[in-house]
Amino acid sequence: MERALFGRIGKGDPKAFQELFDSYCHKLKWHAFHIIKSEFWAEEVVQDVFTNLWVSRESLAEIENPGAYLHKMTGNRCLDRIRRHRLEMEMQYIASAVVHGESSAFQEGQYDLQLIKQYIKEAVDALPEQRRLIYLLQQEEGLNYQQIADRLQLSRNTVRNQMSKSLQAIRSHLQQKGPFILIIGGVYYFF
Secondary structure (H helix, E strand, O other): OHHHHHHHHHOOOHHHHHHHHHHHHHHHHHHHHHHHOOHHHHHHHHHHHHHHHHHOHHHHHHOOOHHHHHHHHHHHHHHHHHHHHHHHHHHHHHHHHHHOOOHHHOOOOOOOHHHHHHHHHHHHHOOOHHHHHHHHHHHHOOOOHHHHHHHHOOOHHHHHHHHHHHHHHHHHHHHHHOOOEEEEOOEEEEO
16 A cells, blocks of 8 residues: 555655655654654654655655655654754854864864854854844853743744754855864864
């Protein structure tokens, strides 16, 4: 039955897609929640899985075990989210340390802190106004997501998403300016 649904979805049948979604959405959210321990991110992951499933629907007819395929996709997206979250937190720590002149937090010679500080400022200045404000409130005033949300009359999830996008933009800007080598906890990151 699932293979038949995948075949129909592969031909662009939205009813088959809805049927598959209704059948698997809750199961996949539960699976994602057990991996990432966040209801919010579990929902985001499942949305991403189904979006990617629709986008790559032409190849679905070749899938032998649709249920296993969906669970594997969900697991992989969860691991991607965990890695991205870890890197975002580390980048936030680095950006904060560089902005606040805490160069003692890093070993001598790893990278040019002044140059990175300049590049971070460039990236922050290029952020959309709301995103820049959220980033600065967190970095300069040390506010947490809930405090920022209260001050700006936004939801906590909006603040978290905007902060995540800010960190992605900063990381992308550093990558364009790179290469940099950051050593955090014995792990090397190349930007």
